[in-house]
Amino acid sequence: MTMENIALTEAVYYILLSLYSPLHGYGIMQKIEDLSAGRVRLAAGTLYGAINTLLEKGWIHALPGEKNNRKKEYEITALGKKIATNELMRLRELLTNGEKIIEGGSK
Amino acid sequence: MKRIFRKLFWAWEFDKEEEWLNAMSAKGLQLCDVGFCRYVFEEGLPREYVYRLELLDNVPNHAESIQYIQFIEDTGAEQIGTLFRWVYFRKKTDGNEFNLFSNIDSRIKHLDRILVLTGILSGVNLLNGGTQLHAWISQEMSFNFTVSILCFTVGILIGYGFLRVFFKRRKLKKEKILHE
Numbered sequence: 001m002t003m004e005n006i007a008l009t010e011a012v013y014y015i016l017l018s019l020y021s022p023l024h025g026y027g028i029m030q031k032i033e034d035l036s037a038g039r040v041r042l043a044a045g046t047l048y049g050a051i052n053t054l055l056e057k058g059w060i061h062a063l064p065g066e067k068n069n070r071k072k073e074y075e076i077t078a079l080g081k082k083i084a085t086n087e088l089m090r091l092r093e094l095l096t097n098g099e100k101i102i103e104g105g106s107k
Numbered sequence: 108m109k110r111i112f113r114k115l116f117w118a119w120e121f122d123k124e125e126e127w128l129n130a131m132s133a134k135g136l137q138l139c140d141v142g143f144c145r146y147v148f149e150e151g152l153p154r155e156y157v158y159r160l161e162l163l164d165n166v167p168n169h170a171e172s173i174q175y176i177q178f179i180e181d182t183g184a185e186q187i188g189t190l191f192r193w194v195y196f197r198k199k200t201d202g203n204e205f206n207l208f209s210n211i212d213s214r215i216k217h218l219d220r221i222l223v224l225t226g227i228l229s230g231v232n233l234l235n236g237g238t239q240l241h242a243w244i245s246q247e248m249s250f251n252f253t254v255s256i257l258c259f260t261v262g263i264l265i266g267y268g269f270l271r272v273f274f275k276r277r278k279l280k281k282e283k284i285l286h287e
Contacts, residue, residue: 009287011210026182044182045161045207048175049216071181 008087011042011050016076016084019060024071025051059083110136112146118221119268121160121193128158128195141188141195156197157205159184162220163192179207192224211283218276225269232262 008016018031028051029042051074054060059080063073076084112131116124128138128146133154140147165172167189176186176194184198184205198205208214236258243251 009210009212011287024181025178029182041203041209043206043209043213044179044184045217046209046213048178049213 007090008083010040011046012054013084013087014040014042015047015050015054016059016080016087019074019076019080022063022073022075024073026071028074054080108150109139110148110150112148113144114146115144117268118162118225119271121162121221125158125160128160132156132158138187138195138197141190143190154200157200158187158195158197159205159207160193160195161207161217162224163189163194164220166192167194210287211279212287215276215279215283218272218279221272222269222276225265225272229262229265229269232258232265234262236262 014032014035015028017035018028023031025044025047029044029047032040032042051060055062055074057079058077060074061077063075065072114127116127131138131148135151135153135155136148137151137156138146138158139149163169163172163175167173167176172194179196180186183201184196187195187197189195196207208217236255239251239255239258243255
């Protein structure tokens, strides 16, 4: 089994989703908080580590910014989109089975 | 008006140190500078800031540390100071929690850094204590005996800290089987 088939962490999944349009670090934190209606509040140190790992993996890339602009912007790559799509399919399976057994059994 | 407090926290007590700084903040004393066993507070509003500290991967003036501190500051926090490889952050209270880490993985990684630091320091001291003791036994020099005892004491103390962090990390690892 390749590592690519293993479930993504909530943080990674939401970072990938938030980067379908380019954002800088603080923007990612705000976007994730909005997307999850305030449930997921990513801490800055955790986000920093995750960004570096995602850059290394090539799932996101940094946009070439102006030199004076210290706030780097990031965007999801084609590979990142593929990973996110696979995760979506995995989540769909979890959801379907959960609904079938948890909700189906109580009816 | 500034007030200086002298207090010692060991590296493995960083969460206690955070608690203390936040308790001071609750009383309206806001940390504005930090040194070795030395904390400078200025009078401000109660609970005006939340404080967090972190052991960095590199020394504070290393390019990667500068980049990291910059990143944290861009999210609305400010750096108060650094001490050895430790960095002190604070953020204005805004109704939301201020944390540097929000999942178990990143907390474990931080503890790993403290484990490496305390592990090396403890090991070096114990090893040196052993070497000195060996030299004293074979050459009967009293100087080496004193140094040996000193090294052993420091080594055991830091070793105790290492174990404290080690068990804290193990608890997080177990938690990770169930949660992120």
